[in-house]
Amino acid sequence: MSGNYRSRMxxxxxxxxxxxxxxxAALLKKILxxxxxxxxxxxxxxxxxxxxxxxxxxxLSPEELQTPFSSQIFDExxxxxxxxxxxxxxxxVDIQEVPDKMKQAVTSIEDRRFYQHNGIDIxxxxxxxxxxxxxxxxxxxxxxxxxxVVKRTILSPEKTLTRKIKEAYLAVxxxxxxxKNQILQMYLNNIYYGNGAYGLATASKTYFGIEDLSKLxxxxxxxxxxxxxxxxxxxPFDYPKRAADRRNDVLNAMIVTGAITEKQAEQAESxxxxxxxxxxxxxxxxxxxxxxxxxxxxxxxxxxERKIVSDEQFYQGGLKIYxxxxxxxxxxxxxxxKSDKINYPDKQFEAGIALIDTQTGxxxxxxxxxxxxxxxxxxxxxxxxxxxxxxxxxxxxYGPAIEYLNWSTAHTLVDEPYSYSDGTPIHEWDGExxxxxxxxRALAWSRNIPALKTFQAVGGKKAGAFxxxxxxxxxxPVFESAAIGGLSSGVTPLQLAGAYAAFGNxxxxxxxxxxxxxxxxxGKEKKMHHDxxxxxxxxxxxxxxxxxxxxxxTGTGTAAAIPGVPAAGKTGSTNIPEHLREKYNIGDGLLDSxxxxxxxxxxxxxxxxxxxxxxxxxxxxxxxxGSDDIAKEIFRKLMGSLSEPDTPDFExxxxxxxSGDVLSVQDARQVNSRSGDQMKEGVSESESTVQEQSxxxxxxxxxxxxxxxxxxxxxxxxxxxxxxxxxxxxxxKQSEERKNQKEEHPTDQEDPNKKTNEQGTDKEENDEQKDxxxxxxxxxxxxxxxxxxxxxxxxxxxxxxxxxTDNQDGGQGDxxxxxxxxxxxGNTEENEASNQKKREKL
Numbered sequence: 001m002s003g004n005y006r007s008r009m010x011x012x013x014x015x016x017x018x019x020x021x022x023x024x025a026a027l028l029k030k031i032l033x034x035x036x037x038x039x040x041x042x043x044x045x046x047x048x049x050x051x052x053x054x055x056x057x058x059x060l061s062p063e064e065l066q067t068p069f070s071s072q073i074f075d076e077x078x079x080x081x082x083x084x085x086x087x088x089x090x091x092x093v094d095i096q097e098v099p100d101k102m103k104q105a106v107t108s109i110e111d112r113r114f115y116q117h118n119g120i121d122i123x124x125x126x127x128x129x130x131x132x133x134x135x136x137x138x139x140x141x142x143x144x145x146x147x148x149v150v151k152r153t154i155l156s157p158e159k160t161l162t163r164k165i166k167e168a169y170l171a172v173x174x175x176x177x178x179x180k181n182q183i184l185q186m187y188l189n190n191i192y193y194g195n196g197a198y199g200l201a202t203a204s205k206t207y208f209g210i211e212d213l214s215k216l217x218x219x220x221x222x223x224x225x226x227x228x229x230x231x232x233x234x235x236p237f238d239y240p241k242r243a244a245d246r247r248n249d250v251l252n253a254m255i256v257t258g259a260i261t262e263k264q265a266e267q268a269e270s271x272x273x274x275x276x277x278x279x280x281x282x283x284x285x286x287x288x289x290x291x292x293x294x295x296x297x298x299x300x301x302x303x304x305e306r307k308i309v310s311d312e313q314f315y316q317g318g319l320k321i322y323x324x325x326x327x328x329x330x331x332x333x334x335x336x337x338k339s340d341k342i343n344y345p346d347k348q349f350e351a352g353i354a355l356i357d358t359q360t361g362x363x364x365x366x367x368x369x370x371x372x373x374x375x376x377x378x379x380x381x382x383x384x385x386x387x388x389x390x391x392x393x394x395x396x397x398y399g400p401a402i403e404y405l406n407w408s409t410a411h412t413l414v415d416e417p418y419s420y421s422d423g424t425p426i427h428e429w430d431g432e433x434x435x436x437x438x439x440x441r442a443l444a445w446s447r448n449i450p451a452l453k454t455f456q457a458v459g460g461k462k463a464g465a466f467x468x469x470x471x472x473x474x475x476x477p478v479f480e481s482a483a484i485g486g487l488s489s490g491v492t493p494l495q496l497a498g499a500y501a502a503f504g505n506x507x508x509x510x511x512x513x514x515x516x517x518x519x520x521x522x523g524k525e526k527k528m529h530h531d532x533x534x535x536x537x538x539x540x541x542x543x544x545x546x547x548x549x550x551x552x553x554t555g556t557g558t559a560a561a562i563p564g565v566p567a568a569g570k571t572g573s574t575n576i577p578e579h580l581r582e583k584y585n586i587g588d589g590l591l592d593s594x595x596x597x598x599x600x601x602x603x604x605x606x607x608x609x610x611x612x613x614x615x616x617x618x619x620x621x622x623x624x625x626g627s628d629d630i631a632k633e634i635f636r637k638l639m640g641s642l643s644e645p646d647t648p649d650f651e652x653x654x655x656x657x658x659s660g661d662v663l664s665v666q667d668a669r670q671v672n673s674r675s676g677d678q679m680k681e682g683v684s685e686s687e688s689t690v691q692e693q694s695x696x697x698x699x700x701x702x703x704x705x706x707x708x709x710x711x712x713x714x715x716x717x718x719x720x721x722x723x724x725x726x727x728x729x730x731x732x733k734q735s736e737e738r739k740n741q742k743e744e745h746p747t748d749q750e751d752p753n754k755k756t757n758e759q760g761t762d763k764e765e766n767d768e769q770k771d772x773x774x775x776x777x778x779x780x781x782x783x784x785x786x787x788x789x790x791x792x793x794x795x796x797x798x799x800x801x802x803x804x805t806d807n808q809d810g811g812q813g814d815x816x817x818x819x820x821x822x823x824x825x826g827n828t829e830e831n832e833a834s835n836q837k838k839r840e841k842l
Contacts (some may be wrong), residue, residue: 569597
C-alpha cells in the first residue's frame with residue numbers, strides 16, 4: 001500500500017510539474033509574441049515617420065547644388081542691406097584642374113571610403129558612434145562628402161535628427177544621379193575655408209596667393225584640406241600653431257591611405273605655416289562696402305560672444321539677420337574715416353568710432369578703422385581695447401562719489417602736490433596745481449589729483465563695482481592708477497559709448513547690441529532679448545551729465561561743442577611715459593586721444609592713435625599739431641549731422657535740488673539739515689545715534705587697516721613689475737603691448753595752450769565751496785542714507801550700507817580733510833596768494 005501511495009504522489013507531482021512547464025512555455029510564447037508585435041509596430045511607426053520625413057525632403061536642384069545659401073543682413077527698418085557671401089567673389093574650379101594629391105588629401109581626412117560607398121558610410125557612422133561614446137558627443141562626425149554637399153547646398157546646417165534623415169536620403173539620391181568626380185567638384189567649390197573664402201580655388205588665392213592649383217605643394221594642400229572642419233579654429237592667420245597641427249593630421253591620414261610616403265610627410269611638416277601664408281592676410285580684403293565694420297560686430301555678437309550660430313551658418317546658413325543698423329549713419333561714419341577734410345597726420349594714424357542709441361543701447365554705426373577691410377580685421381570701434389585716460393573719470397571717480405557718498409557738484413577738492421598711497425607722485429597734465437576747486441571744475445578741466453582723491457574717498461571696491469554695472473569689468477583689486485584711466489586691459493569705444501549712454505538715460509544701462517531677430521532657412525524665428533538694468537540713481541546720472549555739459553561748454557571739450565544742441569562729454573588721453581620720452585628723445589605727445597559724449601538721442605565714443613608705438617626705425621605718437629583734437633572733431637561733425645535743432649535737453653529728476661550752478665541730492669540735503677537741527681537742540685537720541693555710528697566706524701577702520709597696507713603693497717608691486725616690463729615691449733609690438741606700457745599712472749595730457757578764461761570761475765567756485773562746506777558739516781553729524789535701489793543692482797555692492805566707513809578703502813584715506821574742504825584753515829597766506837595768481841591766469 002505504501003508503495004502504491006508513493007507512486008500516486010509521484011505521478012501527481014510529475015503532472016503538476018508538466019502543467020507548470022506548459023504554463024511557463026505558454027507565458028513565454030505570449031511575451032515573445034507581444035515583444036514581436038511591439039517591435040513590428042515600432043518598426044512600422046519609425047518607417048512611417050521616416051517615410052513622412054523623406055516625403056518632405058526637397059528635390060535635388062542642379063542650381064542649388066552649385067550655389068550655397070547665403071545669409072543676408074537687414075537694417076533697423078527691415079530693409080535689405082547686404083549679402084554676406086556673393087557668388088561673383090567665388091572662383092570655381094573644374095575637377096580636372098584639381099591635382100590628384102589635392103583630391104587624396106581631401107578624401108583621406110574627410111571620407112576615406114568616398115569612392116566605395118553609395119552616399120552614406122555605415123562603417124563610419126558606427127565608428128563615429130563609438131568615438132562619441134568614448135570621447136564625448138561631437139568628437140567625431142559620420143557624414144560623408146556626399147552628405148556634406150547636401151547639407152551645404154540643399155539643407156540648412158541645423159543639427160536635428162530630422163535633417164540627418166533627409167541628408168542621408170538625399171545623399172543616396174545624389175550618388176544615383178551624379179558621378180563621384182561631379183560630387184567631389186561640388187564639394188570643393190562650395191565648402192567654406194574661412195576668411196570669407198568659399199571653394200578650393202578661392203582659398204588657395206586667399207591663403208597663398210596661388211590661383212593655379214597645380215602649383216600647390218603637399219604642405220599647402222594638406223593645410224587647405226584640414227580647414228573646412230573648423231575654419232575659425234584652424235585659421236592660419238590667427239592661429240598658425242593650430243593650423244600646423246591640423247595640417248599634420250591630414251599628412252598622417254595621407255600616409256595611411258598611401259597618398260604620400262612618410263618622407264614626403266616629414267618634408268611637408270617641416271615648412272612653418274607662417275612661411276606658407278606669407279603676407280596674404282591683407283591682400284584679399286574688400287574695401288568698398290561701408291557696412292563691413294558693423295557686420296563684423298554682428299559676427300562677433302552671434303558667433304564669438306553669444307555662440308548662437310556657427311561660423312559656417314553665419315555665412316552660408318541662409319539666415320536673415322535683422323539688425324539695428326542705421327544705413328545713413330553708417331555711411332557718414334565710413335566717410336568721416338575716409339575724409340580728406342579731417343587732417344589725419346599720416347596713413348598709420350587710426351581711429352575707431354562707436355555710435356549707439358542713448359535710450360535703448362542699439363548700435364547704429366561702427367567705424368572699425370580708417371583701413372578696415374573685412375570681417376576679422378582689427379575693429380578699433382567695437383573690439384580693440386585701449387587705455388581710456390580721463391574719459392574714465394566720470395565712471396570710476398565722480399559717478400561713484402555721487403552714488404555712494406552723495407557729493408554735490410560743489411564738493412571741494414584740493415589740487416596740490418600729492419602721491420599715490422605707495423608714495424609714487426602723481427602729476428597734473430600742465431605741471432601746475434590749481435588749489436581748491438569744486439568737483440565740477442575738477443572734472444571740467446580734467447584735473448588728475450582731485451580725481452585720485454575722489455577715487456580714494458570712494459574706495460577701489462565700490463568704484464570697480466560701479467564701473468561693472470556700466471559694462472566695464474575691471475580686474476581685482478582695482479589699483480589707484482584706474483582713477484585717471486590707467487587700465488592694463490583698456491576699454492573699447494563701444495564699451496565707453498554704452499557706459500556714457502547710461503548717464504544720458506537716467507541711470508539705466510543697456511548693453512550695446514546689433515541683432516534684433518534671426519530668421520533661419522526653415523522659417524523659424526529667434527527674437528533677441530536685450531535686458532536693461534538700473535546702474536545708478538537718476539540723480540547720479542543727471543549730475544554727471546550736467547558736469548559733462550560744462551566740459552563741452554567751458555572746459556577741455558569746447559572743440560567738440562555742437563551749436564544749439566545740448567550735449568555732454570569728456571576728453572581723454574594717455575601720455576608717453578617719461579623713460580620712453582628720454583629713450584627716444586620725444587618732446588610732448590600722446591599715445592591715445594579720446595572723446596566720449598552723448599545727447600538725449602545718441603551716445604558716441606571715438607578713439608584715435610597708432611596701432612604700433614615703434615615700427616621698424618619709426619616711433620609713432622600723437623603730436624600737438626591738431627592730431628590731438630581729431631577725436632573731438634569727429635564727434636562734433638558726426639553728432640552735429642545727426643542732431644536736430646530741437647534736440648531735447650536732459651530732464652532733471654525730482655531727486656535733485658538746484659541752487660544756482662550747484663546740484664545736490666535732495667535726500668542728502670534733508671538728512672544733513674535734520675541732523676544739524678537736532679545737534680543744535682541737543683537731542684539726546686541723535687547724539688546717541690551719532691556716537692553709535694562713530695563706534696562702528698572706528699571698529700571698521702581697525703579691520704581695514706591691514707587691508708589698507710596690503711593694497712598699498714600690491715599697488716607698489718604692480719607698478720614696479722610694469723616698470724621692469726616696459727623696456728622689453730618696444731620692438732615692433734602690437735597695440736595691446738603698448739597699453740601695458742601706459743599703465744604706470746598715466747597723466748592726462750590735455751593741451752596746455754587750451755587753458756582759456758573760464759567765465760565766472762571765481763564766483764561759481766566760492767558759492768559752490770560755501771554751500772558744500774555747509775553740507776559737509778551736516779554730513780559729519782549724521783551719515784547719509786541711500787535709496788533702496790542701490791541695494792538691488794549688483795551683488796558686489798553688498799556693503800553699500802557701510803559707505804561712510806568705507807571711504808578709506810585700500811589705504812587710500814590720506815589727505816581726507818583736504819578732499820572735503822573741511823580743513824582749509826591750515827592754508828598759508830603764501831598758498832592763498834599762489835592760488836589767486838592761478839585764478840587770474842585762467
